[in-house]
Amino acid sequence: MKLLGIDAIGVSEKELRWGKSFLMANYKRTQAPLVCANLYDKATKKTLVAPYLIKKIGAVNVGFFGLTSDKVDMGISRDSLTVEDPSVAAKRTVEEMHKKGATVVVLLSMLGKVEAEDLVSSVDGIDVVIVGRNTPLLQKGRLIKNTIACYGGEQGQYIGRTLVSLDAGKKMTTGENDTYILGPEVGEKPEVLTLVKSFEDNFNDKLRKAEKARAAKAEIDKANGGTGTTEQAVDHYLGAELCQRCHAEEYKQWQGTGHAGAWQTLVTQKKEATPDCIPCxxxxxxxxxxxxxxxxxxRLANVQCESCHGMGTTHESYPAQTKRITEATCKGCHTISNSPAFDFAIYEPHILHHPPASMPPLPPNPAKQKMMGGH
Ligand code: HEC
Ligand code: HEC
Ligand code: HEC
Ligand code: HEC
Structure with a gap:
């Protein structure tokens, strides 16, 4: 984040996943500009990181502050930290920033969608809110009372741009926000690219080594008269090529669905080595x-037959498990952040092997839409 030149960073329970001391050690080491106005260290009774910061951008003093949710479990940090009511902290902090000369105020919210929207409509003086924490992507920001709300989706796949118009007193009059996918058209920053690439190479190398060790162990097991592979003992995936031998019709239909192209999507996006993207x-x-x-x-790329039907080695029990394919089968992948428009009734007909003659069209997928750079 320092390399990217980010001016201010909010804090949620995710940053505290490895505990307070881990976060604080990295905060001190990197001097990353974390802000959170309602997260307190129980021991010192002070905010854990700076409550806000004011940055002169061009001729304008922009105040950034953060808020974290008081309704989530702080995990292993729960004994060392307390979270103050977000509205109380917001009123105090906005007032303080205005006093110190900020004319534009930006809230980095980790409150979730509903709570963030409620807060900005009840606390005056917040010009822009970046709505974070399990919130879906909206390509266009919305005006909530006098605040522009920006929804950037999850996993750093998108970048938002918010333009605000100011009056003579440098106060916001209007503004708008758009969010774009970070596709291959967006230039890479060489230093960041190197950092990400070396992480991915190391990580994939580690996986490859573990896989080799597992295969070698299975060979030894086989040589010793065991079951041959550790897999054969337990149920496992077989791959669609095998199913195709007996289910050519279903296979052909499947090939025409988005599921059969899911890997190519990652290749096109240059994300096929990114651990965050692979699972679904x-x-x-x-x-x-x-x-x-x-x-x-x-053999195993793409969303395949067994992604819906279950491991092929349990094939015998497929017919017994009537209507085993339900909405729950889809929702492991069609999550709110990766498939915000998912509606089982609309999506299911599009994947059926014997699709109905007519069906409602799929809603537009935000991930497919416009790329940065005006394409
Ligand atoms: C050797 C041939 C063969 C292979 C390979 C095979 N199947 Fe089948 N499959 C069958 C036959 C025959 C039936 C129908 C008999 C039955 O009802 O059990 C069937 C039935 C099914 C059914 C329907 C069960 C129901 O509701 O009645 C599903 C789903 C299915 N297979 C999926 C798969 C998948 C997924 C794979 C790959 C992992 C696969 N099959 C591989 C022969 C095969
Ligand atoms: C293993 C993860 C996974 C499962 C399980 C899964 N999907 Fe998908 N689905 C995906 C991915 C990934 C894509 C995007 C593929 C692409 O175009 O790259 C997708 C795309 C689709 C599309 C096409 C969307 C479009 O805009 O083109 C439909 C329809 C769909 N899925 C329906 C379903 C339904 C219904 C189920 C449950 C019965 C389901 N999927 C289960 C991962 C999954
Ligand atoms: C939790 C599961 C999940 C993860 C993790 C995931 N995706 Fe997907 N992805 C999906 C699903 C489901 C769809 C289909 C969405 C729809 O059409 O409603 C999809 C669709 C897409 C699409 C649009 C496909 C098209 O047809 O053009 C792109 C691009 C994409 N994903 C890229 C990524 C990238 C890049 C990452 C990693 C940052 C990622 N995905 C991580 C589940 C996932
Ligand atoms: C996105 C989920 C999904 C994927 C992927 C998928 N199926 Fe199915 N399949 C279904 C659904 C839904 C049914 C209808 C039965 C039900 O509702 O449980 C079904 C039914 C079947 C049946 C029963 C007979 C029929 O045609 O209705 C067979 C056989 C079958 N699938 C094989 C396959 C094979 C082989 C593949 C891979 C090439 C595959 N399926 C991929 C969801 C899926």
Missing amino acids: HVLGYKQSGGFQTGDDAP
Whole structure:
């Protein structure tokens, strides 16, 4: 984040996943500009990080402050920290920033969608809110009372641009926000690219080594008269090529669905080596017989038959489990952040092997829409 030149960063329980001291050690080391006005260290009774900061951008003093939710579990940090009521903290902090000369105020909210929207409509003086924490992507920001709300989606896949118009007193009059996907058209920053690439290479190398060790162990097991592979003992994935031998019709229909192109999507986006992206775009990520490393792509890439029907080794029980394919089968991948428009009634007909003659069209997928740079 320092490399990217980010001016202010909000804090949620995710930053505290490895505990307070881990976060604080990195905060001190990097001097990353964290802000959070309602997160307190129980020991010192002070805010854990700066409550806000004011940055002169061009000729304008912009105040940034953060708020974290008082309704979530802080995990292992719960004993050392307390969270103050967000509205109380917001009123105090906005007033303080105005006194110190900020004319534009930006809230980095980690409150979730509903709570953030409620807060900005009840606390005056917040010009822009970046709505974070499990919030879906909206390509266009919305005006809530006098605040522009910006919704950037999850996993750093998008970038938002908010333009505000100011009056003579440098106060906001109007504004608008757009969010764009960070596709290959967006230039790479070489330093960041190197950092990400080396992380991915190391990580994938580690996976490859673990997979080799597992295969070697299975060979030894086989030589010793065991079951041959550790997989055969337990149920595992087989891959669509096998199913195709007996279910050519279903296979052909499947090939025409988006599921059969899910891996190519990542390749096109240059994300096929990114661990965060792989799980839902392949078969059985990290499970028995499923996709482990990039080497498995020829056989196990894409959303396949067994992604819906379950491991092929349980084939015998498929008919017994009537209507085993329900909305829950889809929702492991069609999550609110990755498939915000998902509606089982509308999506299901599009994947049925014998699709109905007519069906409602799929809603537009935000991930497919306009790319940065005006394409
Ligand atoms: C050797 C041939 C063969 C292979 C390989 C095979 N199947 Fe089948 N499958 C069958 C036959 C035959 C039936 C119908 C008999 C039955 O009802 O059990 C069937 C039935 C099914 C059914 C329907 C069950 C129901 O509701 O009646 C599903 C779903 C299915 N297979 C999926 C798969 C998947 C997924 C794979 C790959 C992992 C696969 N099959 C591999 C032969 C095969
Ligand atoms: C293993 C993860 C996974 C499961 C399980 C899954 N999907 Fe998908 N689905 C995806 C991915 C990834 C895509 C995007 C594929 C692409 O175009 O790259 C997708 C795309 C789709 C599309 C096409 C959307 C479009 O705009 O083109 C439909 C329709 C769909 N899924 C329906 C379903 C339904 C219904 C279920 C449950 C019965 C389901 N999916 C289960 C991962 C999954
Ligand atoms: C939790 C599961 C999940 C994860 C993780 C995930 N995706 Fe997806 N992805 C999906 C689903 C489901 C769809 C289909 C959405 C729809 O059409 O409603 C999809 C669709 C897409 C699409 C649009 C496909 C098209 O047809 O053009 C792109 C691009 C994409 N994903 C890229 C990524 C990238 C890049 C990452 C990693 C940052 C990622 N995905 C991580 C589940 C996931
Ligand atoms: C996105 C989820 C999904 C994927 C992927 C999928 N199926 Fe199915 N399949 C279904 C649904 C839904 C049914 C209808 C039965 C039900 O509702 O449980 C079904 C039914 C079947 C049946 C029963 C007979 C029939 O045609 O209705 C077979 C056989 C079958 N699938 C095989 C496959 C094979 C082989 C593949 C991979 C090439 C595959 N399926 C991929 C969801 C899926």
